Structure formats: C-alpha cells, structure tokens
Amino acid sequence: xxxxxxxxxxIVNATGLxxxxxxxxxxxxxxxxxxxxxxxxxxxFGKTVNQxxxxxxxxxxxxx
Numbered sequence: 412x413x414x415x416x417x418x419x420x421x422i423v424n425a426t427g428l429x430x431x432x433x434x435x436x437x438x439x440x441x442x443x444x445x446x447x448x449x450x451x452x453x454x455x456f457g458k459t460v461n462q463x464x465x466x467x468x469x470x471x472x473x474x475x
Contacts, residue, residue: 412437415456426451 412418419433428448435442436452444452446460453463 417456422452422455425455428452 412422419430419437422428422433423430426448428451432444432448433452436444449460449463453460456463458466
C-alpha cells in the first residue's frame with residue numbers, strides 16, 4: 412500500500428471488503444484471508460491472485 416500510496420479507504424470502497432479485514436492484513440504480515448477476499452484485493456491492484464502472491468514472495472526475497 413505504501414509503495415502505491417493507497418489508503419485503506421480506497422481499498423474498502425473499491426472492493427466492498429470491511430475495514431477490519433484490510434486492517435488485519437496490514438497489521439499482521441503473516442495473516443491470511445479467504446480466497447474471495449484475496450481475489451478482490453489482487454484485482455484492486457490490477458493483478459491475479461497468483462501474481463499478487465508471487466509479488467509478495469519476491470518482496471520477501473529482496474528483504475533477505
């Protein structure tokens with residue numbers, strides 16, 4: 412979110428997910444959500460779930 416300067420409100424408004432779901436995912440890096448929520452979040456960022464997960468894995472590799 413920080414990289415794209417995206418707010419929680421923008422994700423909530425675009426996806427219909429609750430603020431609580433987004434806050435949980437943001438606050439707890441190892442947390443998970445349902446596939447349906449993942450699809451909505453990935454689509455918001457213009458990605459498929461697989462692309463979104465792969466992006467996250469690449470970020471972790473870069474951090475190591």
